[in-house]
Amino acid sequence: MVPSELQRRIAERYDQLSPKQRQVARFIADNEAFTAFASAAELGKAVDVDAATVVRLAQSLGFSGYAELQEVIRGRIPERLTFVQRIEQQRQQPMDRQQLPVKVFTNDIENLNQTLNQTQPEAVDAAVEAICRADHVIVVGMGFSAAVAVFLGHGLNSLGIRTTVLTEGGSSLTITLANLRPTDLMIGVSVWRYLRDTVAALAGAAERGVPTIALTDSSVSPPARIADHVLVAATRGVGHSLSPVGLIAVVNLLLAEIAVREPERALAVLREVDRLYREQGMVDGAEQNG
Structure with missing residues (x-):
């Protein structure tokens, strides 16, 4: 199994x-x-x-x-070990450092293969449709998931989809929930151990009739049970932490699908970004990659 x-x-x-x-x-x-x-x-x-x-x-x-x-x-x-438990386990069973690169890369290859095998095209299509239809996308991801949320938000904004990223709870999250409209979309990035604020944000959005997407590690995780659309990635790690590689691959897939689906919007924004980069002297060299 x-x-x-x-x-x-x-x-x-x-x-x-x-x-x-x-x-x-x-x-x-x-x-x-x-x-x-x-x-x-x-x-x-x-x-x-x-x-x-x-x-x-x-x-x-x-x-x-x-x-x-x-x-x-x-x-x-x-x-499902906590970070502390992983470190304690490694102290008791030291890893051969010479084999560590192979183990890490092999592990992530397995994560990518598992993520690919459990990615359903219809689920991706539905998520892309919801993203493209939204007036405003709010991406919520905290702790380990924050980096993935930021990467997703940057990619969506670069494709002309107005996106706000929240990586902390508290008043900012509360104000965002209070201002949600049915034409918005909330994406929650949350993997074990499923931080409460992210799950609560998805639940709050759903209560207000706002479409929701969960990017998570299990089809029965707390965020998955709330969201309208669910995308699952494998996150098994080698070191003290989980691996974000599968999550990043799913984000890349979403961004590629959106770019293919709405090329004119994406090109218009990317051209403007490129123009501003050049005008403001923000990059060195001939290649400009946001």
């Missing part, structure tokens, strides 16, 4: 689950480290259901039982 198999099963069968089974499924998706080693009774107690409900959920997802579901989750534990 590839690492995202459990999440895919939950997403595909979620509508067929009973209310109590859905409650358990959501808990499992958000608490994999606990689920990996908790008994069915312990998991049921945490969600206020009986052990039989936990077992029936596992069977509804196509597993022979709860034990098989746990085996799949245990294979994902390295992806």
